[in-house]
Amino acid sequence: MTVLGREYDGGPTGHLGAYRARDGSDGSRVLLDLDGPHAALVVGKRGSGKSYTLGVLVEEAARVDGLAPVVLDPMGAFTTLDADPVGARVVRPRVRADALAPRAWCDLLGLDPTTATGALVWRAAARADTLAGMCAFVEGADAAGATRRAAANHLALADSWDVFGDAPTPFDGRATVLDCSGYDRAATNAVCRAVASRCYRDRVEGTTDRHPWLFVDEAHVPFAGVAAPALRRLLTRGRQPGVSLVVATQRPSALPPVVASQSDLVVMHRLSSRADREAMRAVRPAAVRGTLDERMPTAPGEALVVDDTSERLHAVRVRERETPHGGESPRLSSPR
């Protein structure tokens, strides 16, 4: 049986769904490799089934001993993964201030490090390892009063996000959902950067035997913010120490090209905008040329999967979720 993403027999697999025949009927099961690390991209317009598919992938990863699935959940759409059979731990994530490098602090606060205020925040981040420590450093710094006040205001803004704290969010064997719903966009970015860096560092330094799988929904947001360098590192160098990254977006044209070029699996749900279709055509011209418009999925849950290993395009219907799907838009006709 073909297993997407691998060339050999053996090792754990995940059940993605079934092959979709041209007449719309279901064919044999589609399995995905979960033995080795992967970089995967899931795309599709609103309502096409991206977050549903992300949920299916988390369910499958959670089943495999030795994997540590972590979901960066910007909208709270994955908190339902706490149900059986996944039993994920859902947490409101916290970030240690020193998880962000001085440069990242300036980026996070929209400060140019060559300005007096940016330079002061940079020095504070280099010297202190907590946000309170950074504030104290700024207060006592040998700098003009206006510079100190401006830097203090920026740090007060970061403090108001209520995301910086001492205790790092634990993630180990159980699937973990980092529920960032209601967080400021910059705060979600800070969480994403910290968790992506930690997945990488834990593996490189050998502090965990588990292989992290980081799932990031609405990925065009972190790729445009402070999380971008950490996500790029996972894409380009994460597989070597055993870290997998799965990102989903409704706007593939808004992602940097490195995402598609580094992804060995691309799950394409329905796309309607011309820019997004063109972005995907550019991903694997040989695999999708000519066939993209003709075979574009029409119903939610239908997808085309580009698998680099087999160098083929597979028409798939993603299986149904085992845990409730939390991404439904509220409707007037729904009971609550």
Ligand SMILES: Nc1ncnc2c1ncn2[C@@H]1O[C@H](COP(=O)(O)OP(=O)(O)OP(=O)(O)O)[C@@H](O)[C@H]1O
């Ligand atoms: N594989 C599937 N099997 C059955 N139903 C599905 C499947 N995928 C999606 N659906 C249905 O389609 C709906 C929309 O899917 P989903 O919420 O994943 O869309 P989305 O692309 O993430 O949209 P948004 O960008 O708004 O989050 C789901 O609520 C579900 O009812």
